Amino acid sequence: MIQEFFLMNGYGVYVWSAFSFTLVSFSVLYLIVKTQYAKEKKRFNAKFNSLSYDRQKLAKNQQTHREVLLDISASKI
């Protein structure tokens, strides 16, 4: 029964390779995009921490910067 499921009347090699290729492509794309996202957040955090106190205060007052900072602190948890 299990062997039949994997062999699929001799078409198993085609079916499984098509599904495997799809899932591997998904995983690779997801990991690449996730890494880029994490790298960019890290870069933002580093740049923000290197700012003087006044500039940090100014950036925090800007809504979009605040949202990015909130997202960075949330993702650390």
Add this chain to the structure above:
Amino acid sequence: MFGLIDNSKIFSITSKAPKYVFFVFVIVLSIGLLEALVLSPEDYIQSHSVRIMYVHVPSAWISIGIFFLIGILSIGSVIFKNKIFSIIAKSLAPSGLVFNIIALVTGSIWGKPTWGTWWAWDSRITSMLILCLFYILYILSWRIIDDKNKLNKITSLIGILGLINIPIIKFSVDWWSTLHQPSSVRLLEKTTIHSSMLVPLALMTAAFALFSLLIFLMKYNTELIKIKNKGLDRL
């Protein structure tokens, strides 16, 4: 009109959405895979090889749909001269390219047992390959062009030119005599696929659409943070 769009509000939504989209994607994909590989019946002519349809067809639909959106957004970018259109289009492109490659590769794998060949210069397959070249050109332009004015013009031009290829892909099976079968699922007419095969096809399409939404959201957030990074320099 589009100047009123508040980036911070968009970011607060798009930064939280990926985890929920990922959760729903995993559930829908699991049910879709169960339907596609176990519960759906084999075809009376193609036998089990028909199961390749459940990854090939949704990938082709989504890659075409994404490029259609890129084309429309490129037109919007040219007319309204607003950056948001090009950022959205740029964030859509990677998943569109991957779905295009999946459609070509799984189509090739499906071609071997059904047509006896891995590849044919058939009008549908060739027009899909041209779409893939448009995707590559579009993504490469973003990577290699430094001049911002040129970049917006060139990427928009590629998006708009690629749009011409979309109806060619759609009607290629009607306009030319091809190896590829005509559409079995139609929006305005009765579909010729039995419900036992239509359900897994719909589920896999939903799962793939959710995946492209997930990638889009993550890529869009990355682009927004990149812009904010530049904003910190100007403080």
